Amino acid sequence: MDASEDILRKAMAEKQLALEAQGNAVRMMKTTGATKQEIDAAIEALNGLKLEKASIERQLQAAISGSEGSLNREAFRQAVVNTLERRLFYIPSFKIYRGVAGLYDYGPPGCAVKSNVLAYWRQHFVLEENMLEVDCPCVTPEVVLKASGHVEKFTDLMVKDEKTGTCYRADHLLKDFCNEKLQKDLSITPEKAAELKRVLAVLDDLSAEELGSKIKEYGITAPETKNPLSDPYPFNLMFQTSIGPSGVSPGYMRPETAQGIFVNFKDLYYYNGNKLPFAAAQIGQAFRNEISPRQGLLRVREFTLAEIEHFVDPENKAHPKFSEVANLEFLMFPREEQMSGHSAKRIPLGEAVSRGIVNNETLGYFIGRVYLFLTRLGIDKNRLRFRQHLANEMAHYAADCWDAEIECSYGWIECVGIADRSAYDLHAHSEKSGVPLVAQEKFPEPREVEKLVISPVKKDLGLAFKGNQRMVVEALEAMNEKEALEMKYTLESKGEMEFYVCTLEKEVTIKKNMVTISREIKKEHQRVFTPSVIEPSFGIGRIIFCLFEHSFYMRPSKAGDEHLNVFRFPPLVAPIKCTVFPLVQNQKYEEVSKVISQSLTSAGISHKIDITGTSIGKRYARTDELGVPFAITVDSTSSATIRERDSKDQIRVNVEEAATVVKDVTDGRRTWEDVWSAFPHHSSGSADE
């Protein structure tokens, strides 16, 4: 808890006690016949206390909100979202039918941004690393998602309004209750506030029983009806369907794209010449039937995932290109810093790996590549951090896991997960399908391997254990290396030892003559093993929403009478790269504009012509709001100006070179600075902006 908040809550509690005492005193005086003067003085003191309490209340309110508090953040978000919706970056799906919670359409500019982000993802990851991209269906048979654990475990805890049947996420209700209490009930004690904050901190770890008992303890009811709530129970978040007409083959819409890659491991490994490491990648839709979606574009029922599964020898997780990212330095938030209450700090990636903060080079390499990907898209590097999962957040099989979290108006949001999932997924599908999903390392020449050999002496065991002999033999043979070595040592030193045979559910006494345990040298020609997988998984919609917020700003119009909205998208991301305007409505200028438009089309530059008679200033404002980086204005038949969105600087170019200049800057072959120094400048007249 914030220190000043703590002090203020204490002051509030004291003032409340004082107020109550003074109120009692006043009532007492009235019944015991005090003088009017005495009573008036007591009332004045009471009013003084009330004013003091109100003042503390205001300070506390401000402390809770923070100086750049949640109110400001919501106002900012509203400004962004209004622009996004008005300019059709996105649209609530099926709006004319009053929509469906958690489903959104990308309208034209949003769709263009999305397809630019995906194209860059392909270039930055798939092409650069020679990944094997695959494209698998969304409809998935049950057996696959049973093997992956989704049928059993992909659930959220739900409570139902006991009268209306309306469903809520149990943790959301508890979270809302705690937040509301903390923000609006200023009378709670510091101890109570600390407790509520503790609950908020451990919310994700609470079991159904713990959640249920907290809901009961706090008397939480259904938000709309105030009806009592059911106990929390798990609701599977997969959309279920049925494959084929018979109704006997259940299927689900995939909750992630990764499983399609895992089940193809064998073919992909073969395609890669039976060599490790290699990565497969997939971009596609995924589906989660959220109980009650909130947070707009951040928590939706259908979304685009881009996932990479990098398969690697568990004994060698070095990465040949790690040196290319080792010098990057950015905000990292290791487990240790989180546990000790510190904040994220800048650590060079090379150091993070060499100090063992990040488990291995390959994981580190992908963290670095993700950092480059996000910042090149336009994510603010000061509002991006890599947070390591705490031990309790991580699946038991995971070796290490880091989330790329981006700060937006909803707080720090997980946008990319980068996990070393060890051999878990391949193991699970090997087991369920009966098809071994393994890799081989062929030794250049056979290797001599020292192996521990356990040889039960059946004759002596038979004499000692009779009908139980077989169970004892099996238990002896099933010992792992450590157990066998312990037994060898004990038998050699003490001649016998107690040994637990689980199939007999009891201990038996093993004597020295009953088993020989020895080290032998064997020749092996290859190693067969299940590869580890390192999985960077990108929530494309979340990245795009954060990108919208990080790119948005407002600036005053030239006349200073209004605020104009701008998205500062880099050309890579901008939905349209360029607009073409004739300065005034005039057939000659329009013809020149069309010529420029044709050269832009053949150069593959997405653009728009605007030949409306609107003032040039308004036209610029309209395109700034779409984040269009360049505007070509035709003000003569031989030349035109090119304006850069953020600086509003303009250069003058010949009509023939206009498209080429825009293409060069858009493709990153030249910077705007290069161009600015190479061409004559144009200062806009008073009519322009």
Add this chain to the structure above:
Amino acid sequence: MDASEDILRKAMAEKQLALEAQGNAVRMMKTTGATKQEIDAAIEALNGLKLEKASIERQLQAAISGSEGSLNREAFRQAVVNTLERRLFYIPSFKIYRGVAGLYDYGPPGCAVKSNVLAYWRQHFVLEENMLEVDCPCVTPEVVLKASGHVEKFTDLMVKDEKTGTCYRADHLLKDFCNEKLQKDLSITPEKAAELKRVLAVLDDLSAEELGSKIKEYGITAPETKNPLSDPYPFNLMFQTSIGPSGVSPGYMRPETAQGIFVNFKDLYYYNGNKLPFAAAQIGQAFRNEISPRQGLLRVREFTLAEIEHFVDPENKAHPKFSEVANLEFLMFPREEQMSGHSAKRIPLGEAVSRGIVNNETLGYFIGRVYLFLTRLGIDKNRLRFRQHLANEMAHYAADCWDAEIECSYGWIECVGIADRSAYDLHAHSEKSGVPLVAQEKFPEPREVEKLVISPVKKDLGLAFKGNQRMVVEALEAMNEKEALEMKYTLESKGEMEFYVCTLEKEVTIKKNMVTISREIKKEHQRVFTPSVIEPSFGIGRIIFCLFEHSFYMRPSKAGDEHLNVFRFPPLVAPIKCTVFPLVQNQKYEEVSKVISQSLTSAGISHKIDITGTSIGKRYARTDELGVPFAITVDSTSSATIRERDSKDQIRVNVEEAATVVKDVTDGRRTWEDVWSAFPHHSSGSADE
């Protein structure tokens, strides 16, 4: 029926009769005591007839298969499919779990081909025409698909094995029966054969009752068990699911992407500055829960659609860019040619529109653009035709509809549908949602419009019809222009007329004094109307499968001892544009190869290095089989050769220019012929191929 087939079937029937007669004669002779000589002569005649019948049978078999018959086509398909599966162009989904019928993954090269096809689609249609691309969810609430008619009508007729419950498509069973009879039962009469062919021709138009009675008539049973079949009944092909946790909001996985565009019409029209025409486009997954998928990649349960909805004023379907495609000439198959038994013929597109064969310019424009798109991808223009829907194939509301059909080993396959759907879809959603989906045409100045005004004289009507007056008034006011003009004429000439009032369910006599019908001049400022929509809809998977078949060929290896497979993909489509080989394993050459690889990466050219020690000939063969158009072979530290896949020609280039040359040819800035004439040639040594 084919003429020769008809003659042969007749000859078969005659020979069969002769055989039976001769057989009877032989038996008769044996019982009536003919001499051995007589009997032997009769048996010889019988054997002669048998030989003649066998010969006719062979001829008939050949006539049915055709010279390039179905057996050859299947062998060809098998060769293509083997290569596709072996090189992981695609993989049956969830193969390690024995797969799911109708679901396929694209493996790495298939996925690359698909993403190239989609990128070119975006460039050729969306960018070129400034279309508004949107991206809507697959999960769709029931109300939307009720409005579109899918909940009611998106069905296939199904029959069930009455004992096991196994489901079959009713038309498939009937089709299989007819085809099998025609191909394998050579004893059927020409009349019977003609009947079966007639059934095959009208298969798509048969009702449930008609299908059921044919199945009964032919005694068709379940294919595996021979059990009796149920009557055919409709099965809805949409995958059903439930949105949210309550189970009360049914939803479906969309069967097409178009509906997402229609429901957004209002916003998109506004985004386009309230101007027509404009087009919206969408690429995305669609789902059809096929009863029993067959034809491999052609009939699947999940597939990628790319759809365009071009909204246009129904009174003006001219297209400003039609002249750009008017001179194209390709195979068209108008309704009339199909009805009169002719085949497709080459018609210049301009002529097809001007003669009214194609309904309007906009439809014609898209037919032309689709032709260019498909042939530039590599579809053989001689195996591509545009077939007009027959009247009975078309929805009642459609103005005209053409399918781009591509011939592959399965026959002529519909790959793109190009339909003028009139105002049907927008009407349907306007009605169901209550939100008007209309466009306005503002007149530059108000127009005087002559309107027919119907004014019932309520006093006289009241006297005549008393309590029924209101119903009569409403019926009079509801008359359309034609009815009102008829009444005006009749009343003026005869003084009265009989008039049917449907709410009264009887005729009443209307006299001249009871209503005045007159033409009046009114001022109108705008026209409000529902736009027509012209919809080109692309089945991406089907196009890709046909592309695979059209691109595949085999050529002998240099030694002539084996056949090598090649895909002649144009660079636009090729999954990998280039491979880089060091000629021999050698550190220097490998380093040079890596340098070239880096320049290819930064030029954005997808490529692969192969540093295995395999012979260069084998390496070429491996890449030919993936359709890689260019191979750079490093055989010195300063220069390299570039080999073109189909001609096997090689040029010599400096190491520094290798990537640029490949990029230029790949991007279409230069042709291979240009490059061939600009660089020194390299003749491959005997070791090369």
